[in-house]
Every structure is written in structure tokens, then in C-alpha cells.
Amino acid sequence: MIHIPSLKSTTKKIPIQKLAAPNMLYLPLTTYKGTLSTIVEKDSYVKKHQKVAASEGVFASSIHAPASGYIRGEVNIDNQSYLMLENDFKEVAIPAKQFTINNITEDEILSTLLDFGIEGSGGAKFPTHTKYNTGSKPIDTFIINAAECEPYLSADYTLLKNYTKQLLEAIQLMQKVIKASAIVFGIEKQHKELKPLILQTAKNQDIPVKIKLLPNEYPQGGELQLIKSVTGKEIPKGSIPANYGIVVSNVGTLWAIYNAFYKGTPYTNRIVTISGEKAENIGNYEVAIGTPVSYILETIGLTWNATSQTVILGGPMMGKAVQQPEIGINKGSGGILIIPNPTNKRYNCIQCGYCVDVCPQHLMPMEFARYSTTEDILQLKNFHVNDCIECGACAYICPSDVPLMNSIFKGKELLKATSL
């Protein structure tokens, strides 16, 4: 774990603004594990909130039109498929579904989560209906992940601050499914002003919640690290928290859940922080899923220019640099950051061990660099490359800019290719 300057203060206080939907939407078809298949014809007309693509199986999901208009077919940008939707700005919507919250059944809740394409908003896009489908497993802690530990990002913070009541209603609703004995909010100390607000609102609504203040460290919002900080349980990567009596949900996801059941709308909008040294009109925006990066840049008064700036989709630690300006916002993107191009000062690894000190998974990242280049699969396995959560803390701290993330991705690929 490591302290990283949070850089959130510039956007934290700015209320949520709505970004108008663009002329052309690029709806991402990539999901947690797989791709969605389009279920509408090319050039057909779709209404706002209509389902346009879906997938099946345990990790099934779907995506809906954020606006009415014409389907313009699939495109492949940077190895990911997108479905193009041309906005006709008529806002012809399918009628919002009405729910009677008081006697809604568990099954109805779960099937609606699937039907409305609700996915984890923290980045991994894990299908929410799968997460809450805990069956008969007893759940003792329902953790609300409000530790938005990525620098710059303040989308979850603004949601919690401005939609406290709504989020608590969503929590109460999900409690019908998981029936956890305790609800705990995990919040970083830097946001402790939220504590009285949440406690008071929860009291008014008669929901028993606890607040766990977490150290301002990265990656405190990593699911495994958060679980340990809140419950003391250290569970290995790849295990299902529900098996340990834990469900973790992200603030953004809860907001999507609220919109689904109280507004009757599927997951078509999310809150995105726009920030960074080179950004203008920074703040937290409500953005339609599928809004292309280039459109966002134009709206805030910038132009796409790959040589003078880097645009990141997501946070600065785990996000990805945007290569093609058309790519659309997906359900897991919490931020668009425009920053100066990073400069690398490459030296040899000096074995300082800083990467070991900061690794939240207690790995030895420099060994991945060593054995990825020699393609020593056995050693990569011995050093547990698969337990890496790709948080980037090691590469952040490395004084020699050793290409650690590269090695980690390569190492994981190498392991995947063998049966070891």
C-alpha cells in the first residue's frame, strides 16, 4: 500500500452536470468475460432505453440505447467492438417500467438487474446479478465500496454527497436479496466529512449502517484490500467474497440500481470525472454510455491531439490511454483524464525493493520483469504472477521505470498459454 497525492480537491466540490448525448454513440460490446451480440438490425430504429445487445451464461449482460435513433452497425476500434447508434435527438423512449418496491420479490430484483444490464461500475464490470445471486449463503457484511482510491476521480464522492438518500434506498432494496447482518460503508479518511451525512440520512430512513474510515492509501478500494480493512478477512484472489459471507458493491453500481428500480431506466448513464492538468471545465458529469471520447473533449473545449497530451479512460493508475478518439465510455469508466504525456526515465532495476514494499498483494514485481523476458513460466508461477490485481502501484513507485505492467501482462499471458 502506498500514499499517492489524491488530486481530487479540484473536482470534489463541483456538482454533477449533465453532458448532452452526442450525435453518434459507440456502445461498447465488451463485457466482463466475453462480448455482447447485437439483437437489433442494422439501420433499424431503436427507442431510448431499448435493449440493443445481450449475452448469455453466468456472466450474461446487456446494453441499452441511451437515446433514440438508428443503429449503424458494429465497428472495431482498438480491438474492441462497438455498436454505433445515430442519435435522432427525438428522445422517443420506451415506457419506464414501474416497480412496487414494497412487495418486489428476490427473483424479480435479480432478473431486473440482468435485464437492465447493471454491471459493476468500479472498473471490472462484473455483472451485478451474478454478484447478488448469493443463493442460500448467509451474508454477514454488505460493504459499500466508497473508497475511490484512484487519484483525480471523484464521481463516487459526488454521488454519495448528492444522492445519499437514493443510494441508501438502493442498499435497502438489495438487502431484500442478501439480508446481510451489517451494512458498512468503506470511506477514505480524506472524505470523512461524508460520515455524519450518511449516518444522519440513514437514521432518518431507519437503516442501520456503519462507517469504516480507511487510510488514504492506494489501492484501498481494491476489493480484497477493502474486505480485509473492513472485516479483517484476507481472502485469496479469485475467490468469491459471498463464500466468506461478504458482498461488496460500488457506489456507482448502487446508483445504477437506484435508477433501475426507482426510475425504471436501464444502465445508460454514469457519472464520469473529467479532470487532469490539461483538461478544462473539469468536474463530474453525467454521461451517456457510449459517448465517444472525442465528443467529450470537444464539449469541454479541447481537441484530440495525441502528440501534446494523453487522454486516459479511467483512473491514472489502472486506466488505459485512449488510442482512438472514437471509443465510447463504458459502464466501468469512472473518469476521463487529460494529462501531459508521461515521460519515462528508464534505468535498470536497482533492486531497491520499493515495488515489493508497496504491492498490496505482497508480490515481488521485479521478478515478473526478470522472468517475463526470459519466459520462465515456472518462476512466474512460483512468484504468483496470477495473484497480481494490476493496480499499478509497483510501476508507480519504481524509480527506474522498469516496464513492470508490461511484464505482468505478458507473464499472465504466458501462464494462460500453458496448462501449468
Next chain:
Amino acid sequence: MSLNPYIKPKKGNTSFVMLDVIIALLPLVIAGYFAYGMQAMWLLLIASGCALATDVIFSALLLKQYRSALDGSAIVTALLLCFTLSPITPWYMVAFGAVAAILFGKITWGGLGKNRFNPALIGREFMAVFFPVVMTSAGIWATKDYIQTPATNLFPGLSNEYLSSYLSGLVYKTNGAMGEYSIALIALGGFYLLLRKRISWHIPLALLAVFFGSFWFIENGQNYSYSIAGVLLGTLFMATDMPSSPTNNYGKLYYGSMIGLVAFIFIIGKVSYEYMSYAILLLNGFSYKISEVFRPKVWGEKLDYKKRVEHIFYLTLSILGCTLAILSLHYYDMVSYLIYIYIAYIVLKFNFSFIKNITNPI
């Protein structure tokens, strides 16, 4: 294409790490100037100049890059080398030591960070092997005539004479190697590095605890003589050298304790000068293995402690075995052969193996 993360800490790169080490060593340079004036300064300058030149020339020739040679590590090596030498060591020997340190201690390994042994100590051992007569003569420590500022009682206010002279000795004295004139300043440099997180407390604490603990444990421990300043200098600046020490905390604790133990064994085995360098160099050789054996427990992992204990046992056994071997070689005056073997090994290894990986950062 650049990968995440896209932000970096300011002033955190490797040349800043080296700069911090140089800053920590500067007070000792000043103490050296105080004690031996330009005599000491010339040696430091010659060593630094030779080290830098060797680094630039051979990085360009052998590693096909020279930018990295200017990261400051050559200066660190040069200063540390001089700090283990007498201020009246002939200049050509110092130059030879500095060249050897960089060339055989660093470049032939593939450059900064890839070396398994502390370059400064490698340089020192090369000097000891190639100039054995001068390096072990009593004359080289007869420095009285060169002293610029004699040590005086710095605490005249204290009525207890023993205490005041003891304290004065901690702050400033004039005997010993160039880095040993002020225990207080050595400690100050160490604290600076600790504060800046350039070293962690694990190695120094374990080392000193085991070293002094061992002398306290045996009978007549006080009868053995060793240089406290030298031990401290080695502990804070050489045993903690990043490339040649383990990378995880338990590994560092073990490594530190073993240096302490091995140095102790060398002292009671009558290795009179080289105990610290031998101990550090020996453990340098095991450093990677130690990092591996003491790999931290991965998140959520169930460690096989039985296996780990077994590994530690065999590791300790091999370290102690090597200690006894070196002790025997020392007894028969054959340590020089180790250096010859080292030269042959590193030259072959460079030409047939390391050269292929010079563009790899590790």
C-alpha cells in the same frame, strides 16, 4: 504504447536515489577534509574521476549506452571505496581500485543494478589482491604526519575525563580509514537515508544487534578489537546497497543478521582488517537466494512453513559453510585465488550470457 500508471511521484527516479546517497556521504567527505586536508580530497577526486570515466567509456563500449552512466552511482562507488582506505594510500592504487570497482563490479554484470556484489568492496578486494604488500603494511596506517586537525577534547566541560574523551571520539577522531573519522556523522548520514527511505531499518538493526549481541554473548568479547566506525560505515552504507541486498523485509532481516554473525566469526577467526568486506561480499552472493526464500506471503496464501524452515536451514548451512571456507583460505593466504576465479567467471559470463540481456532492465 505507454501503459498505466500515468502518474509518477516527483523526484523519485534512480538518479535522485543516488543523489540522496551522495548527500548522506558528504558530511564524511568534510570530516575527511578536516582530518587530512587535500591529501584526502585528492584521493576522493581521483577515485571519482576514474570511476566516472570508466563508467562512461565502458558503458559506451560494452553496454552500447552511456546516458545511464551519469546517474551518480559511479560517484557513490568511488566515495565508498575511498572510505575504506587509508588517506595515504598511493594515488595510482586508488585509481586502480576505482576502475576495477566499476569495470568488474558493475559494467561486466551488465550495468547499474545488475551487479550481485557491492562494487566498492570489489574494488577494495582487487586492490588487496594486486597490491598486497602496501595494503597490509603497517606503514599505510601510520598517518600521524599528515593530520591537519588533530582530535581534541570536544567536551571540556565534562568533569569525567573518560566520558569526555569517549564522546569526543564519537564525534571526531583521526585514525582509521577515510570514512571512519566521525561515528556521529556516519550515523547522521544513515538517518538521512532512513528518513528518505533509501534504506530500510531492517538490515542495519539486524546486523548491529547480531554483531554486538554475539560479542556480548561470548566470554572475553571485549578482548577482540574491531573498528566500530568501520562496522557502522559498512552497515549503513554498504550492507544496505540496493542492488546487492535482498528486496523484501524478512529477507533483509535475515541478511543483516547473517552479515553480523559472519563478521563476528571472521573477527574471532582472526581476520583482522577485512572482516566487514568479506562478510558483506559473502552475503551479497546469497542475496538473490535470500530474497527468493523469504518471499512475502502472498495475499490470502497459506504458506508451507515446514518447507520454508527447511529452505532457511539449508541456506544458513551453506552460508556458514562458505564462511568457514573463506576463513581457511584466509588462513592459508589464498583469498586472492577467489578474486582470480571471480575475474575469469565474470569475463566469461559477460561475454556469453549477460551481453545478450543488456537491453533488459533487470
